[in-house]
Amino acid sequence: MGNQTERVATDTLDSSELLQEQVRAALRSGTGLQISGGGSKSFYGRRVSGVTLSTAAHRGIVGYDPSELVLTARCGTPLSEIEAALAERNQMLAFEPPHFGGAATLGGAIATGLSGPRRPYAGSARDFVLGAKIINGQAEVLAFGGQVMKNVAGYDVARLMTGALGTLGVLLEVSLKVLPRPAAELTLVQHRTPAEAIDVMNIWARRPLPLSGCCFDGDRLYVRLSGAEPAVRAAHDRIGGEILKDDRSFWLSVRDQQHAFFDGPLPLWRVAVPPATPPLDIPGKWLLDWGGSQRWLRSDADAPAIHRHASRAGGHVTLFRGGDRSGDVFHPLVPDLMELHRRIKAAMDPEQVFNPGRMYAGF
Amino acid sequence: MVTRDLNPHMRRELIRTLRRSLPAAAILHDPEALRAYECDGLSAYRELPMLVVLPETVEQVRAVLAACSERGIPVVARGAGTGLSGGALPNADGVLLSLAKLNRILEIDEHNRIARVQPGVRNLAISEAVAPLGLYYAPDPSSQIACSIGGNVAENAGGIHCLKYGLTVHNIQALTFLTPDGRLLAVGGGAPDSPGYDLLALLTGSEGLLGIIVEIVVKLLPRPERAQVALAAFDDAEKAGAAVAAIIAAGIVPAGLEMMDNLAIRAAEEYVHAGYPVDAAAILLCELDGMNEEVSEQILQVRRILTQCGAASVRTAQDERERLLFWAGRKAAFPAVGRLAPDYYCMDGTIPRRNLARVLVRISEMSASAGLRVANVFHAGDGNLHPLILYDASRPGDLERAEQLGARILELCVEVGGTITGEHGVGVEKIDQMCLQFSAPALTQFHALKHAFDPQGLLNPGKAIPTLRRCAEYGAMHVHGGKLHFPEIERF
Structure with a gap:
């Protein structure tokens, strides 16, 4: 048995016991811990106090079997290392986690739960999480989920940890579903008005086309097609447009916010809305990704006004970069829901040791 | 079975209170009426509830919860009652809350590709309602003609297309639920993600323990242009397992990839005459979908791989009728196997696929030593194994032996790195495992x-x-x- 199995042992530094000891020490002394992997997303969320708990040394791919489509790695493993190991076997992380130009780690990618341009078509970070090993707020090492695609035993704590910004525990190890890289990929460009762009992105999404990215920069609409070569060719014929030469660097620039749109001092807002929502009437500069459902806004408009517009459209808002990092960075929750969040936090981290205040004030 | 009425006074008082908010016909307390709710799809476990309520509005559900919460009375939610792990088994001292009458599709938003539905809507009814728009709801558990979407969320139901299209958790966007004390909370919406913790994921598959779901927003996908299926016969289950790995290693993600062993093949063939090779040790059904051009290319690739992996024969469906016939055998596998013995017990472990051959050998050894036959039906693409244990409940000791064999099989799944339940849930059935x-x-x-x-x-x-x-x-x-x-x- 095991002829299909492949164990890729890269750097096998297991520092889970050391991390557990640091959590115990923080509990004893009543100090808050600020969890940090590669530091590439330290700008994200609310400003947080506490002693740094670095997960960077806890790294290494601990299991990867290409024919099972499952990879397990420690939280400090750089995303670049994981992506290189996958690329060797012609596979990928289909949610395209942002690196933001830094030494992004798996732990940070899952803790922030952020996904790149392929997300509406392939799934989000949490969609690919199969299991996680964590340290909870009582310094216990716990395992949830597993290394298989289908698993409904117990509450889905591994997915609850995704996007919780480290406020519920330290991610030690994560198992992810991975996917084959598409055989062919192509990006087409069309000139469109904002209203047209939104319309056409949503018309395409209702058809069985091999879409893997739809982004509009205010003037040009970029459509990425991925799949078997004949499917990409056929979709190209149906959609039309000019072929973008350096398509890979364009999508990376959107994923990592290196695109010129992201330059400059104005606060960066992420406005998430139902994809077919018409252009929103908020002053500022817009870049639409995810087929219209993730809209980046550079604006110094009032936070309450932006919240109001997004709520009215059935969406929600994040102050992604800049602005006041001690206020409501994430969309405010209704009181009953906030109360439930506090109780979940208390269930996982009763002493409030992890990333205090990073998501919402008070926990 | 005797109705236990531990506190007749409490029961009468509760009925009086509920009648203020619910029509009399929505409150069942007569033992004969309660009997219809004594079990779900796992009929080995039965219990009569104190009361059954059938609210028709969210406001009525809230009233039931508030009344029960004030009195400390347990509440068991039930959808269509098709669950296979006893998740909707009533509590003798509690209220069985049927959500079957909350069965309206509230909104279909074709532009944003979502539908807002009540929990009692049948899974298949959603796809039927949106079919004229060229859209469908992807998860398709085998009970989809009857099971409700609320139950699907509670169990995180799967189906035969999970590898490519995901489970329920991947195909819903919002939930509205009531807390046990009757507060209405909403998470998610038409926009991607939601602020705060991922409660959508936490509630999905929570088996009715965390909240009562009263509204669901599901994602709708465009119907693929074409689907085609290949049927391969193998003289050895290990070769079939290797073929599954080879297809996936080649970069193909089939829409469905199913395997059946000889006992299951023979039972299905006899039942629906799907044209299965009855002397094969195992068959694989591999379905590809997508754009016409893509399916044409990949079906050739899959044929080549299956042959290279030692398939004794490979057939592709000649037309849509034959494609549906190939699937009819697989979809009827449970009832077909059910004809081989008076009773059967369906297991639901998931294993890493690389351990398939080892697990099948161990199951056949355990089956022999227990003296009970086992047929295996396998969602091969995602490692979800359904061994069906044949027994005769009227024979003393048979049920116990079937349960023990089932427990051993689940332990084996855990031992090889898998899980005790892939899609049916824990319920009462697998709570020990x-x-x-x-x-x-x-x-x-x-x-x-x-x-x-x-x-x-x-x-x-x-x-x-x-x-x-x-x-x-x-x-x-x-x-x-x-x-x-x-x-x-x-x-x-």
Whole structure:
């Protein structure tokens, strides 16, 4: 048995016991811990106090079997290392986690739960999480989920940890579903008005086309097609447009916010809305990704006004970069829901040791 | 079975209170009427509830919860009652809350590709309603003609297209639920993600223990342009397993990839005449979907791989009629196997696929020593195995032997790195095996999360997550690998 199995042992530094000891020490002394992997997303969320708990040394791919489509790695493993190991076997992380130009780690990618341009078509970070090993707020090492695609035993704590910004525990190890890289990929460009762009992105999404990215920069609409070569060719014929030469660097620039749109001092807002929502009437500069459902806004408009517009459209808002990092960075929750969040936090981290205040004030 | 009426006064008083908010016909208390609700799809477990309520509005559901919460009465939610793990088994001292009458599709938004539905809507009814728009709802559990979307969310139901299209958790965007004390909360919406914790994921598959779901927003996908299926016969299950790995290693993600063993093949063939090769040790059904051009290319690739992996024969469906016929055999596998014996018991483990051959050999050894036949039906693409244990409940000791064999099979799944349930849920059925899969601190963490949602412990008590005491008792019976899983717990 095991002829299909492949164990890729890269750097096998297991520092889970050391991390557990640091959590115990923080509990004893009543100090808050600020969890940090590669530091590439330290700008994200609310400003947080506490002693740094670095997960960077806890790294290494601990299991990867290409024919099972499952990879397990420690939280400090750089995303670049994981992506290189996958690329060797012609596979990928289909949610395209942002690196933001830094030494992004798996732990940070899952803790922030952020996904790149392929997300509406392939799934989000949490969609690919199969299991996680964590340290909870009582310094216990716990395992949830597993290394298989289908698993409904117990509450889905591994997915609850995704996007919780480290406020519920330290991610030690994560198992992810991975996917084959598409055989062919192509990006087409069309000139469109904002209203047209939104319309056409949503018309395409209702058809069985091999879409893997739809982004509009205010003037040009970029459509990425991925799949078997004949499917990409056929979709190209149906959609039309000019072929973008350096398509890979364009999508990376959107994923990592290196695109010129992201330059400059104005606060960066992420406005998430139902994809077919018409252009929103908020002053500022817009870049639409995810087929219209993730809209980046550079604006110094009032936070309450932006919240109001997004709520009215059935969406929600994040102050992604800049602005006041001690206020409501994430969309405010209704009181009953906030109360439930506090109780979940208390269930996982009763002493409030992890990333205090990073998501919402008070926990 | 005798109705237990521990507190007739409380029951009468509760009925009086509920009548203020619900029509009399929506409250069942006559033992004969209650009998229809004594079990779900797992009929080996039966219990009569104190009352059954059939609310028709969210406001009525809220009234039921408020009344029960004030009195400390347990509430068990039920959808269509097709569950296979006893998740909707009534509590003798509690209220069975049927959500079947909340069965309206509230909104179809074709532009944003979502539908807002009530929990009692049948899974298949959603795809039927949006079919004229060229859209469908992807998860397709085999009971989709009857099962409700609320039950699908509670169990995180799968189906035969999971590898490519995901489980329920991947195909819903918002939930509205009531807390046990009757507060209405909404998470998610038409926009991607939601602020705060991913409660959508936490509630999906929580088996009715965390909240009562009263509204669901599901994602709708465009119907693929074409689907084509290949049927391959193998003289050895290990070769079939290797073919599955080879297809996936070639970069193909089939829409469906199913395997059946000889006993299941013969039963299905006899039942629906799907044209299956009855002398094969195993068959694989591999379905590809997508754009016409893509399917044409990939079906050739798949044929080549199957042949290289030693398939004795490979056939592709000549037309849509034959494609549906190939699937009809697979979809009828459970009832077909059910004709081989008076009763059958369906298991639901998931294993890493690389261990398939080893697991099948062990199951056949265990089956022989238990003296009970086992047919295997396998969602090969995602590793979800359904061994069907044949027995005769009228023969003394048979049910117990079937349950013991089932428990051993689940233990085997955990041992090879898998899980005790891939899609049917834990319910009451697999609650003991939870003790093998999770450590005591992990179970304690589950209970703490449950407490955050339901401090009184009124929602579906006794299901899904075992108490540590129960695990200690179970551990005393089954010492696993020479080690006690719960050495720190007092024994009884």
